[in-house]
Every structure is written in C-alpha cells, then in structure tokens.
Amino acid sequence: MMQRYDYLKAIAGDAGDALAVCTGWGAREWWAVRPSDGNLKTRTLGLVSSIAAGLAIALPLRKVIAIDGDGAFLMNLCGLPTIALQHPGNLIHLLFDNEVYEASGGTATASRECDAVTLARGAGYKHALWVQSPEEFRAEFTRAWKRDALTLIAVKVQPGQPANLPPLKLDEIENKYRFMRYLEATEQKPILNPGFDSKL
Numbered sequence: 001m002m003q004r005y006d007y008l009k010a011i012a013g014d015a016g017d018a019l020a021v022c023t024g025w026g027a028r029e030w031w032a033v034r035p036s037d038g039n040l041k042t043r044t045l046g047l048v049s050s051i052a053a054g055l056a057i058a059l060p061l062r063k064v065i066a067i068d069g070d071g072a073f074l075m076n077l078c079g080l081p082t083i084a085l086q087h088p089g090n091l092i093h094l095l096f097d098n099e100v101y102e103a104s105g106g107t108a109t110a111s112r113e114c115d116a117v118t119l120a121r122g123a124g125y126k127h128a129l130w131v132q133s134p135e136e137f138r139a140e141f142t143r144a145w146k147r148d149a150l151t152l153i154a155v156k157v158q159p160g161q162p163a164n165l166p167p168l169k170l171d172e173i174e175n176k177y178r179f180m181r182y183l184e185a186t187e188q189k190p191i192l193n194p195g196f197d198s199k200l
Contacts (some may be wrong), residue, residue, distance in 0.1 A: 001157060001158045002134065002157060002158065003157055003158050003159075003160055003161070003162075004025075004029060004096040004098070004157045004161075005029045005033070005161060005162050005165075006134050006157075007094075007096065007134050007137045007155055008029050008033050008034075008067070009033045010135070011137065011141045012030075012033035012034040014138065014141060014142060014145065015034055015052075015063075016061075017063075018038070018062070018063035018064060019038045019039075019052075019055055019063070019064045019065070019183075020040070020061060020064075020066075021032070021040070021042060021048050021051050021052040021055065021063045021065070021066050021067065022035070022039060022040070022041050022048065022065070022067040023042050023047075023048045023067065023068060023069055023072045023189075024069050024071075024072065024102060025102055025131070025161055026068075026069060027039070027041040027067070027168065028165060028167070029161060029162075031166075032166055034122060035179070036182075037178045037179060037182035038154060038179065038182050038183075038186070039179070040175060040179045041168075042174060043172050044075075045071060045072050045075050046072050046075030046076035046079075047072075047076065048066050048068045048072055048076075048138055049066050049068055049072075049073070049076055049080070049083060049093060049116065050076060050082075050083070051066075051077045052064050052065070052066035052091060053066075053079070053082075053086060053088055053091055056088035056090045057086055059183075059187065060089075060090060061090070062090060062187070063090050063092065063095060063145065063157050064088070064091050064092070065091075065092050066091065066092070066094060066200065067094050067096070068093060068095045068096070068098070069097070069098070069102070070095065070097040070098065070099060070111035071100075071102075071109045071111075073095055073097075073111075073116055074109060074110055074111065074114075074116075075076065077119060080123035080124070080125070081122060081123045081124055082125075083092065083123075083125075083150070084120075084123050084124025084125050084140050084150065085124060087124075087149075088150055089147075089148040089149045089150060090119075090148065091150050091155070092145065093120075093125075093150070093151065093152055093153070094141075094152075095116055095154040095155070096154075096155060097111050097116060097154060097156050097157065098125070098154065098158060098159040099111050099112050100152035100157075100159050102159050102160075104124060106159065108134050116152075117152065117154050120152045120154075125150060125151070125152050126150070126153070127147065127149055127150065127151040127152070128152040128154070129152070129154070130151060130154050130156075131153060131154065132155070132181065138153055140153050141153060177192075180192055182190075
C-alpha cells in the first residue's frame with residue numbers, strides 16, 4: 001500500500017488550471033506537487049466536498065478537484081446526496097482513505113467498517129470506484145476529466161507523509177484572499193468588491 005503523496009504526484013501534471021479544495025495533510029502534499037493560488041485549504045473537517053461542489057456549480061466551465069480524506073468524507077455524509085442531486089459534471093472528488101484521523105493524532109475512523117464508494121453510489125454518485133495503484137488512479141482521473149460527469153475516485157493509502165515535504169508557507173486567511181484574487185483574475189469577475197468599476 002502506498003501513501004497519498006504517491007497518488008497526488010501521479011496526477012499533478014494532468015490537473016491543468018483546475019481549482020483544488022484540500023483538507024488536512026493532503027493540502028501540504030498537493031501544494032508540493034502542484035503549487036498554485038488556485039488551491040484552497042479548508043480548516044473545518046468535512047467541508048471539502050461541499051465547498052468544491054459550490055465552486056463547481058458556480059463555475060461550470062472550470063474543473064474542480066476535491067481532495068478529501070476518510071475522516072472528512074464521513075463527517076459530511078449529509079452533503080453527498082445534495083452534491084449528487086446537483087450533479088456538477090466538472091467536479092472530480094478524490095478520496096484518500098488511510099482509516100485514521102491523521103492530522104489530529106491517528107485515531108481510527110469508521111472507514112474500517114464501511115465502504116465509501118458504496119455510500120457515494122447510494123447517495124446518487126453515478127460514477128464512484130476504488131482504485132489500487134497510482135497508474136490506475138491517473139487513468140481514472142483522466143477518464144473523469146474527459147467524461148464531464150460527477151466522479152468519486154477512492155483509494156486506500158498508508159498514513160504518513162514524505163520526510164522532506166516543504167512547509168506550507170501561508171495560513172488560511174492569506175490562502176483565502178489569494179484564492180479569491182486568483183479567481184478574479186482567471187474568471188474576469190469581481191468577488192471582493194463586486195460593485196467596483198475599475199474604469200473609475
């Protein structure tokens with residue numbers, strides 16, 4: 001069994017200008033393999049999938065990637081049917097299941113007793129599957145990108161991170177504002193000052 005970092009590294013070159021919503025240690029790993037102001041880290045456990053879905057619905061022409069963990073995924077099961085109902089085709093939901101709350105000390109999650117893919121399918125995700133290797137993960141990610149239909153790709157991983165991972169040198173507040181400025185620049189839409197006329 002490999003670590004989450006091995007899988008993130010496998011798709012980093014395929015992510016294009018997609019927005020990415022991350023949680024936990026996965027955020028630091030994603031920044032290491034794909035640094036961008038289009039990455040948003042959530043601090044509250046469970047909000048990755050809902051925030052990513054909101055972005056995908058608001059920006060239907062932009063790919064959005066949710067980088068989720070099993071603890072966060074299970075914290076927001078109530079969000080899955082709503083996401084499936086809205087069915088944002090530009091959302092790719094990635095689930096890394098290491099069976100522990102890694103960021104808070106390694107307590108076991110309930111994922112040892114349940115199947116996340118079955119839960120997602122039951123909630124209405126038409127495309128949800130487990131993969132077994134970085135190669136299969138990348139292949140399914142590419143299919144999901146081209147399919148343009150809500151997809152969950154799940155994989156079991158070992159807890160832990162690479163020893164030489166660079167630190168994430170920004171806090172959530174700075175990250176939020178840089179992310180919004182990035183959206184303003186790339187989408188050509190005002191967010192922070194929607195009534196401001198730049199010509200004045």
